[in-house]
Amino acid sequence: MTVPGPQGRPGAMPALLPERHPQGDFFLCDILDALPKADMASMEHPLFSLSTRPDLRVLHYGHNGVSITVTPSVRGLATLFDKDILIYCISQLMAALNAGRAIGRTLQLTAHDLLVATNRETSGDGYQRLRDAFERLAGTRITTNIATGGREVTTGFGLIESWQIVRRSRGGRMVQVLVTLSDWLYSAVLSKAVLTLSRDYFRLRKPLERRIYELARKHCGHQAEWRISIETLCLKSGSASPLRVFRKMIRNMVASDHLPEYSLTEEPGDILCVRRRDAVLVPGDGPPLRPATIETARALMPGWDVYALTAEWTALWQRSGRPRLRSPDAAFLGWLRKRR
Numbered sequence: 001m002t003v004p005g006p007q008g009r010p011g012a013m014p015a016l017l018p019e020r021h022p023q024g025d026f027f028l029c030d031i032l033d034a035l036p037k038a039d040m041a042s043m044e045h046p047l048f049s050l051s052t053r054p055d056l057r058v059l060h061y062g063h064n065g066v067s068i069t070v071t072p073s074v075r076g077l078a079t080l081f082d083k084d085i086l087i088y089c090i091s092q093l094m095a096a097l098n099a100g101r102a103i104g105r106t107l108q109l110t111a112h113d114l115l116v117a118t119n120r121e122t123s124g125d126g127y128q129r130l131r132d133a134f135e136r137l138a139g140t141r142i143t144t145n146i147a148t149g150g151r152e153v154t155t156g157f158g159l160i161e162s163w164q165i166v167r168r169s170r171g172g173r174m175v176q177v178l179v180t181l182s183d184w185l186y187s188a189v190l191s192k193a194v195l196t197l198s199r200d201y202f203r204l205r206k207p208l209e210r211r212i213y214e215l216a217r218k219h220c221g222h223q224a225e226w227r228i229s230i231e232t233l234c235l236k237s238g239s240a241s242p243l244r245v246f247r248k249m250i251r252n253m254v255a256s257d258h259l260p261e262y263s264l265t266e267e268p269g270d271i272l273c274v275r276r277r278d279a280v281l282v283p284g285d286g287p288p289l290r291p292a293t294i295e296t297a298r299a300l301m302p303g304w305d306v307y308a309l310t311a312e313w314t315a316l317w318q319r320s321g322r323p324r325l326r327s328p329d330a331a332f333l334g335w336l337r338k339r340r
Contacts, residue, residue, distance in 0.1 A: 073139025097278025192303025286314035287328030
């Protein structure tokens with residue numbers, strides 16, 4: 001889904017980055033058409049810097065019993081744009097899992113495909129920025145008690161354990177690269193503690209826009225709406241800006257209204273309301289499913305958001321012309337089995 005930005009002033013910068021590779025082959029390497037996915041822990045908690053300049057701060061975050069310390073390397077903290085690499089890796093692993101293929105912590109990636117999948121430039125500068133991102137991801141250290149895979153332990157790790165260029169072009173650019181994920185992140189993949197992102201996530205220009213989209217996707221999901229105080233949102237976003245500056249940036253996002261999937265509204269009491277752009281299905285708007293079917297769906301798709309799957313199936317049914325179903329429950333479960 002492509003969300004058009006508002007009509008700005010003549011000569012104004014478009015709200016979203018252009019689709020640099022519009023041919024549609026977003027995930028070319030190994031598994032075709034893998035949907036972008038991110039782990040829920042890093043969507044919930046601020047593990048990445050929102051700065052676009054080298055950030056050498058040690059970050060501390062604590063909220064509702066979760067504590068996080070993020071320590072940079074000499075090259076600075078990993079940024080939210082660096083996270084594109086992890087999203088790509090998670091997407092590949094989840095596509096393999098759902099296809100019944102064996103996976104491991106180490107992935108062999110084609111650099112060009114990664115750049116295309118994440119809507120990045122494939123120029124020489126694009127490859128250099130990719131290398132810099134690998135170095136920041138490997139160098140940034142995280143100490144946290146976030147639970148992954150159903151276990152809560154205090155641990156320290158890098159966002160990736162290691163990376164290695166295994167093949168270069170004649171001009172010296174990386175062609176293939178080996179990436180080994182941390183045990184912590186790999187555990188999130190194995191437990192399917194991930195969520196699907198809009199492809200337009202990679203078209204968002206500003207780190208804060210991406211961060212607000214992540215929080216909206218994590219907390220609002222396929223609900224009709226979600227509310228949060230601006231003060232708490234500032235904390236959860238990881239923004240280093242004073243609250244008054246952060247509030248102004250959020251108001252600018254409300255006015256521009258170009259987040260994929262979600263719209264933002266400021267409400268009295270310094271509250272931000274996040275709403276789904278597409279109409280949320282109400283009772284009677286789709287084929288009814290029995291509670292037992294929902295429970296069976298949870299067993300078939302452990303770790304998945306079953307209500308998101310229900311909404312996706314219902315939207316597919318609507319696009320197909322709302323055909324009459326002899327057994328909506330059997331049709332839904334059959335669709336899930338094919339999707340696994």
